[in-house]
Amino acid sequence: MVDIAHQAAINPASAKHAAATRALVPLTAIDPGHWRALAQRAVEPNGYYLPGWALAVSATARGRTDAAALPAFDGSSARLIGLMPVISLWRAWKIPLPALVSAHPYGTLCSPLIDREAPIEAAAHLLQQAREAGAHALVLTDVALDGAAMNSLKDVLERDGLKPRILGSYMRASLDATQDGETVLRDALGAKKLKELRRLRHRLEEHGAVAFEVARKPDEIRPALETFLQLEASGWKGKRGTALVQHAGDATFIRRAVLALAETAQCEIITLRAGKTPIAAGIVLRHQDRAFFFKLGIDENFAKYSPGVQLTLDLTRHLCADSAIASADSTASADHPMINPFWRGRFAVGDVLIPLRRNDPVVALIHGALVGLNAAHEAARRVVRRLRK
Template identity: 65%
Template sequence: MADIADTSTVRRASSTDANARTAESGAALMPLAGVSAAQWRALSERAAEPNGYYLPEWELAVNASARGRGGAAALGAWRDASRLIGLMPAISMWRAYKIPLPALVSADPYGTLCTPLLDAEMAEEAVTSLLQQAKQAGAHALIFRATSLEGPAMKAFTDVLHRAGMQPLVLQSHVRACLDASADGDEVLRESLGTKKLKELRRQRNRLAEHGAVQFDVARTPAETTTALETFLELEASGWKGQRGTALGQNDGDATFIRRAVPALADTGQCQIVSLRAGGTPVAAAIVLRHRSRAFYFKLGVDERFAKFSPGVQLTLDLTRHLCADPDISTVDSTASPDHPMINPIWRGRLAIGDVLIPLRRNDPVVALIRAALALRGTIREPARRLVHFVRARQEKS
């Protein structure tokens, strides 16, 4: 087995990433689409740590049609033929970063969280099996992008690695906003925004009401979310995302994915679309995923003709109260950029998120090479990434 896959090998792997082969003689992984949806769903119900973006109804829809996100492989762990105990949707390092080195990288689920699913009752057994399968596939490392750093999933990986004389390497980390939904919603808003800011937002809401009674709606069923999704897509495309060409509805593959995923998750109670209307006019809408005790604030669309009334903020205030009143939800992940100017002042909790390199062999020089290549790439790309995030955040705020 070659220690480092040559460029032609990795290019072949990237063209058929269902195999996710990272070394010439590595065993192919199962295509993600080949995983039993029933087993995957059962694993998600037992997951040690929630991740709405790796629910089967969501990730299989992403894998089937979303732009640039198809053809993932399944790094999976089974207790027996009928019990899936661990799953990481994966792609090659070449496809993820255009770096021809033998590593498997968590597949982008069209959401900024790639924490793998582990069976809570046998998390360490699942980790051991995942690491072994990755080695058999020819990988020298796993790379988790945008994963939770302080949850039970990372703890299980850390504990297994420590027993083998290794440790995970955090490549980059940040914190992002989250909501403690176990608290009273109004109290959360008072503590985060203060009396003066809330008074100003009430004034804006009263001004918005001059266009018609302001109403907060929650679409829950497949039929309701199907209708509400079209409203969301229109709102998102009407604003700066539409001008930039990145709104979901502007790409056929992305539109197909979201139209498949939303009603499918609504059917299991794992997706809601919330909206704010002034009379009969929708002024803001957002997609919210739900997995066990956690919710995920996926995307927000607003009618920018009403920008002076802060429709996105107004919707987020109502969403805060809505989720705090839900006994099934304890935490809400904003899944936003770390410096997001709208959500950070409202949701003052913070989640530690980062990219993590998991070595598969002790004292492996290839792992050092992988780490160095990623560090060099980050040095080159990070200033541009920060600028893009800053511009996007300012556009969302305005």
């Protein structure tokens, strides 16, 4: 599955094709045990590039199947020290130029896995693998711009006289879970807002005792996931046709991924109930000391009680009380109206163009095409916003 820029980057009849095939392999060709070991040593956590999650996405998720991988191996021991799931620029955006793009893992974080014990070697090998695959550039989407993985790549690029180009960025909400949960909420929301939310919780209790549940084990997580899927499909996502359970491939992916990560204690489903009625649920991934708040579903019949907000209150307390978790990534969009007031930490996320050769005119073409694509997308978003108004 070597598919760089609509076959523009590789001549199948040449020796380069054989080298490219070795450099760019199917994601399923990576040994899961070696992948899990790398994830434990990764310099920066990314729950969406854990093997249980990424392989489920690549197997069935709508529009995201059959991703490839740029692997990096230690020269002396053949140990996996780096991994970057990718697709071609042609497949990503129908641009017929020789570049590779981060394979989107359904979550909004594509920072590659780089071994903390050999970050420079791993980053250098990943860039070299991309060159051998025929790419002139890498396009990393939704990466933590100041994260350890990106910093390792920057160090190698600087050494080689190259410089990444930021195509766009935004600030994303995160939680410092090393603090006391009540202190975090009081500092973020203030006493008046918390009092109002307690009033709503008391009114919600008229429908039955309010309980926050956390499912972790596979036998617990199966029914909790089905509850989440039903809640998500019952709301606005269901009306728009974007709920996970509405598409066979997406439903298969999430069921596989959640169960796979539950086996390694890297996923939990949180549910808020009023009596026996589930009114909100969410999926949380865990990688090293970081949590990732993937998705939220609510029963809109209880909208006046702010069920998503009530669930997030309890999730914040839950994560802050967990000594294994130091931080949480909201994985939300910029200016998200629900999570931003709660989680006041911020970090920069963006799309980055990484040139692989110095003074390469092809990189300028790739950059120009991406700038034009972004401008077209922004113009379309403005039209949509006007139509909604």
